[in-house]
Amino acid sequence: MEPEGLHQQCLADDHRHRLRCCLLAATGAHLGSGGRVIPENSTGEHEPDYRFTLANERTFLAWIRSSLSLLAAGIAVVQLIPAFPVPGLRTVTGGLLVVLAVLCAGNGVLRWQRVEHAMRHDQALPPQRVPWVLAVGLAALALVGLVLVVLKGIEG
Incomplete structure (x- = not known):
């Protein structure tokens, strides 16, 4: 029995x-x-199977690399690029890039922990919302860049 x-x-x-x-x-x-x-x-x-753990760590490192890239871009915008035609826009752009960098790094850590927990307890992987926030933030910054290019073209 x-x-x-x-x-x-x-x-x-x-x-x-x-x-x-x-x-x-x-x-x-x-x-x-x-x-x-x-x-x-x-x-x-x-x-969990070590291959999944290693894949989770690689994903975490990708989030950290993205964060470092955003941070470098934010610092470069504020320190290296000449002033924009709109006063204060350079500072706002650099600040938004740094905020996205912090969000990216924080999400990388939280995502790594949540996925590790889900794998250890045979649960479904947690949903992710931060990529949408990053995409919207970067799209907004791209639109700002487009406006600046157009303004520069008009001014000659």
């Missing part, structure tokens, strides 16, 4: 696989990629 609450994998046709799954379910472990046994601790947490 089988213990109650077994994983659906325990309903397999292969007797050996079925026995292995029943034993794993009784101990709180489960099968990972390649048939590897992954133990669960008392909080229902397990070690």
Whole structure:
């Protein structure tokens, strides 16, 4: 007789696989990629496949690289570019780029933590809203750049 609450994998046709799954379910472990046994601790947490962890870290590093690029652009706008035809616009543009850089770095850390938690608890990946904010912010800055190019062309 089988213990109650077994994983659906325990309903397999292969007797050996079925026995292995029943034993794993009784101990709180489960099968990972390649048939590897992954133990669960008392909080229902397990070690995810290292490839997914490394992919999550690469994504985090991409967020950090993007943040550094935005930060460098913000500093360059304020320190290196000549004054814009509209007073104060250079400072506002540089400031918005720095704000986007901070948002990007903060989101990278939070996203890394949330995805890591989801992988360890076999949950769905969390939704992401920050890329929309970044896209809107960069589109607004691109429109400002377009206006500046047009103004420069009109002035000669």
